[in-house]
Amino acid sequence: MKITPNEYNEMTKKASPGTKSYKTIPMAFLIGGLICMAGEGLLNLYQYMGMSKDAAGAVTSITLIFVAALLTGLDLYNTIAKYAGAGTLVPITGFSNGVVSPALEFKSEGYVLGLGAKLFVIAGPVIVYGISASIIYGIILYLFKLY
Incomplete structure (x- = not known):
């Protein structure tokens, strides 16, 4: 059976679910904004506790990375990402999830090889x-001494 490119495109369109942009875009904006708002809240909290702005920024990043890794390990981050889409990928928490997820998939192979x-x-x-x-x-x- 030989399929033309146009026939293949038609088959692909029928098999692919349609996107619901009216729903996914606002959810990504909302959840991503909430993650960033939590980061700003932590930053302000750490500064209020007496940390310098640089130290508070570092501790805020570490806290967000830890919380995202913990939520990934508890299989909650992927549930949030199912509804938030790209809203969970953009902040630093998405990077943390990207590091932890593959490691969890292969943990049964051991600590070193998995x-x-x-x-x-x-x-x-x-x-x-x-x-x-x-x-x-x-x-x-360095070569052009642009600093």
């Missing part, structure tokens, strides 16, 4: 390209 090997499956390329880009940017700044 958890340790799969910990950075998703986040690893982001880290590698981020470091590479910063090195190239630093070299360009």
Whole structure:
């Protein structure tokens, strides 16, 4: 049986569920905003407790990463993401979820070959390209003395 590209496109459209943008976009905005609002609340709380702005920012990031990793481990973050969509991917919590999720999937293979090997499956390329880009940017700044 030979299928033309147009026939394949028609079959794909029939099999694919339609997106409900009127529902998913506001939910992503709302949940993502709530996550960011929680981060701002933590930042203000830590500053109120006497931390400097830089220290409070670092502790806020660590807290958000920990809470997202904990919620991922309890299988609650993915439930939230089902309704929030991209609203949970954009903040730092999405990065934490991206690191923890693959590790949890392979934990049955052990701590080294499972958890340790799969910990950075998703986040690893982001880290590698981020470091590479910063090195190239630093070299360009050094060569042209743009600072």
